[in-house]
Amino acid sequence: MIKITAKPIDVQKVIDTASSLGAGAVNVFIGTVRDNAHHKNVRWLEYEAYEAMAVAEIRMIIEEAAHRWKLLGWAVSHRIGTLKPGEVAVVVAVSTSHRLQSFEACQFIIDAIKAKVPIWKKEVFEGGEEWVSANPQMMMHQN
Amino acid sequence: MPAVKVKLKIFGIAHDIMGGREIFVDVCGQTVGELRASLLKDYPKLRDLNSLLIAVNQAYASDTILIKETDEIAIIPPVSGG
Numbered sequence: 001m002i003k004i005t006a007k008p009i010d011v012q013k014v015i016d017t018a019s020s021l022g023a024g025a026v027n028v029f030i031g032t033v034r035d036n037a038h039h040k041n042v043r044w045l046e047y048e049a050y051e052a053m054a055v056a057e058i059r060m061i062i063e064e065a066a067h068r069w070k071l072l073g074w075a076v077s078h079r080i081g082t083l084k085p086g087e088v089a090v091v092v093a094v095s096t097s098h099r100l101q102s103f104e105a106c107q108f109i110i111d112a113i114k115a116k117v118p119i120w121k122k123e124v125f126e127g128g129e130e131w132v133s134a135n136p137q138m139m140m141h142q143n
Numbered sequence: 144m145p146a147v148k149v150k151l152k153i154f155g156i157a158h159d160i161m162g163g164r165e166i167f168v169d170v171c172g173q174t175v176g177e178l179r180a181s182l183l184k185d186y187p188k189l190r191d192l193n194s195l196l197i198a199v200n201q202a203y204a205s206d207t208i209l210i211k212e213t214d215e216i217a218i219i220p221p222v223s224g225g
């Protein structure tokens with residue numbers, strides 16, 4: 001399952017989809033919205049995605065992980081739209097025979113998603129907003 | 144070769160800079176690299192970004208790829224998913 005959704009993520013469904021009777025381990029990464037960044041209070045995040053390409057890129061990442069760590073099951077769900085602090089932005093779940101593979105695969109997948117997948121987030125602060133990682137220094141737009 | 148207008152899908156900070164989520168540009172036998180160069184010239188603020196990648200038909204494209212009339216082109220500023 002690879003899902004890009006504007007609705008709140010059903011974390012248990014992601015876990016259940018990734019689970020496998022042959023697995024001794026299910027590893028789950030849950031990315032949540034922090035209430036602070038750059039010493040400022042985050043009011044909310046806005047996520048957008050190039051959905052068709054994001055799914056294709058996530059699929060390639062999963063294929064690599066499945067090959068390298070012999071995944072028995074996997075599932076990824078990424079939210080888009082407006083998210084408040086505490087909300088779940090992304091869930092990655094994998095299952096493997098033994099636990100070491102599950103830790104490594106899960107980390108690989110979320111790291112690769114953050115590096116490659118065409119999804120963008122904008123932090124909205126009191127009195128400003130910023131597209132994350134867009135510029136070498138912060139490019140603040142004053143509200 | 145006649146001028147061909149291709150639709151660019153613009154994402155993230157790039158749509159703030161370029162003033163729209165979809166822009167039509169003339170690509171007369173241009174490569175991806177030539178398209179990037181012309182965007183950087185027309186929208187100088189794009190030069191301040193950490194990166195500006197271009198996707199053709201939903202895959203990252205190298206600079207030497209030739210753009211065709213039927214291609215789906217996307218402007219990919221630095222990604223920040225997850």
